[in-house]
Amino acid sequence: MLESKATWKHNEMNDTIIDWIDSSINVSPIVQELLLQRGIKEGSQALRFLSPDLNDLHKPIGLLSIDKAGKRVKEAITNQEKILVYGDYDADGVSSTTVLLKALKELGAIVIIIFRTGLQKGTALMKMLSD
Numbered sequence: 001m002l003e004s005k006a007t008w009k010h011n012e013m014n015d016t017i018i019d020w021i022d023s024s025i026n027v028s029p030i031v032q033e034l035l036l037q038r039g040i041k042e043g044s045q046a047l048r049f050l051s052p053d054l055n056d057l058h059k060p061i062g063l064l065s066i067d068k069a070g071k072r073v074k075e076a077i078t079n080q081e082k083i084l085v086y087g088d089y090d091a092d093g094v095s096s097t098t099v100l101l102k103a104l105k106e107l108g109a110i111v112i113i114i115f116r117t118g119l120q121k122g123t124a125l126m127k128m129l130s131d
Helices: 015-020 029-037 043-050 066-078 091-106 124-130
Strands: 082-087 110-115
Touching: 029 043, 066 082, 082 091, 091 110
Parallel strands: 082 110
Antiparallel strands: none
């Protein structure tokens, strides 16, 4: 069996607290505990967390200079300029970079990707992302 190199930090919960979830939600005690650790204490909150809806996402309009960034990206796509996406080589970095790459390519952008660490030119993942 493989041994994890990570040291997992786990907050122990009081067993009596775990009985919060109503009968409309059927999740394991471990998931219940994880939800509690995130401050989710009711079945309706758990359902929103476990089955998210796009309408519940934060609106990007609140991000600083998002309007300028959107105009600049649109201009780059229209003028067939290259767009550099600088990603972080960890689980969420690769995932978010891939989502951004796919969205930009769907809009017709020419995209170049650079990862902060870990990927070398010519690897299978780099080829997949740039195709």
